[in-house]
Amino acid sequence: MTAALVAVGLLLGLPFAGVPAVRRLAGLLPPREAAGVLVAGAVLMAGVTVAALVALFHVPFLAVLERVPFAEVVARWPVVVPVSAAAGAVLAVQTGVLLVRRRRQRAVLARAWALAVEQAPAVEQMPAGGRAPAEGGPGGDVLVVADDRPEAFALPGRRGSGGRVVVSTGMLRLLGPTGREVLLAHERAHLRGRHHLLSALVDLAGAVHPAVRGLAPALDFQLERWADEAAAERAGDRRVAAAALARAALATGARPERGPLMAVGTGPVPRRVAALLGPVPERPRGRAARARAWGLAAAVSGAALVASAASYGLHEYVEHAARVLVGH
Structure with missing residues (x-):
């Protein structure tokens, strides 16, 4: 049982070392690839954490399945009851937090759609290829809401409805034709990339292990950078795109909160x-930069393999220990 506890301790401590490595690796990559690395790292570390806790929690149940008297289990492994109870309590809390966070994500999306439906008489729609609301018609992917406050965000699809870009009349008055084009391209990139799902995954993974929450701000930044680059490509001029997005983002104010609505001010x-005013992001070039990136990738991949092997080995160890108790 001591070996099992040591293995669990290492697995639960892995995210504290893994999160900084994943963040550093993501910082060396273009936004789209960086976002993938951050999401994969968050999901992996959350999965390892759950596997370690389940391994501890199911020790008494293995004894029951092997028809070992519970008194004998406690006699051989005195710590099995408190450790298993603690693991079960943590799993229960994690499950509750996951349900609350998922419910909150769905509630935010439902309220946003309800507001859009409620304001339908005051809303214009613009087709996917439209450059201005005046060119629009029914069935477009842009909802222009009559509101003097500058607002713009991507509204994911729900219950069979496709995603929409919600923009206020106040925002449209703030931007010229080119600025509107850049803004719409930015928000449409969020919808095409299904960024709300990536954000939701990392948010849920953060409920499993506290260290994983450190990946959320990095993912928010990379998702916005991903959409910024799409807008710059659409505009054909990085400086024009930077100016338009800066004006729109500063007008809406800072958006520290996270959720399914990807706002331009996030x-x-x-x-x-500053990134838009620089060159188009590329994979690391140069021997030193490539070596650093490959080194970090190897470290993260190696840690993932070790964690996976340790999780599997931990379960095997617990099952073997249960068999030993019955003399197999």
Whole structure:
């Protein structure tokens, strides 16, 4: 049982070392690839954490399945009851937090759609290829809401309805034709990339292990950078795109909260603008940069393989220990 506890301790401590490595690796990659690395890292570390806790929690149940008297289990492994109870309590809390967070995500989306339906008489729609609301008609992918406050965000699809870009009349008055084009391209990139799902995955993974929450701000930044680059490509001029997005983001104000609605003001706007004023992001070039990136990738991949092997080995160890108790 001591070996099992040591293995669990290592597995539960892995995310504290893995999160900084994943963040550093993501910082060396273009936004789209960086977002994939962050999501994969968060899901992997959350999965390892759950596997470690389940391995501890199911020790008494293995004894029951092997028809071992519970008194004998406690006699051989005195710590089995408190450790298993603690693991079960943590799993129960994690499950409750996951359900609450998922319910909150769905509630935010439902309220946003309800508001859009409620304001339908005051809303214009613009087709996917339209450059301005005046060119629109029914069935478009842009909802223009009559509101003097500058607002713009991507509204994911729900119950068979496709996603929409919601933009206020106040925002449209703030931006010229080119700025509107850049803004719509930015929000449409969020919808095409299904960024709300990536954000939701990392948010849920953060409920499993506290260290994983450190990946959420990094993912928010990379998702916005991903959409910024799509908008810059659409505009054909990185400086024009940077100016338009900066104006729109600063008008809406900072958006520290996370959720299914990807707003143009999310993330550190000055860093996003500075990145747009620089060259198009590429994979690391140069021997030193490539070596650093490959080194981090190897470290993260190696840690993932070790964690997976340790999780499997932990379950095998617990099952073997249960067999030993019955003399197999």
